[in-house]
Amino acid sequence: MEIDEHGREWRKSSRCNDPDGGCVELVVSGGLVRIRDSWNRAGGMLVFSSGSWSVFLARQKEQWFR
Template sequence: MTWRKSSRSNGAQNCVEIALAAGLVGVRDTKDRDGGTLVFRRRQWQDFIAGLRRG
């Protein structure tokens, strides 16, 4: 998987990264990349992001 973080992070090391794979989205902390990964179905991830945008 290819991990990436937001271009808005400005090089900060305290953010999250995501990776896309076969209908799934992985999420991990850049401060502890080996500390575990949360995995969401893409629809769950889209709903989560939509909720953040709504506030």
């Protein structure tokens, strides 16, 4: 885990198995889910409401995105 300048604890995906550390990281705070590339942390992030993120995860589990 890494703590950024705003005090947020970023977590790497539990599915991350890249020995070089290239993974997706996320943080949940203030009702938002922020996602970034661990190789390019300064390159920006995707931001979702926690509700939208929950819907995305549920759809992913249903294999809706095939």
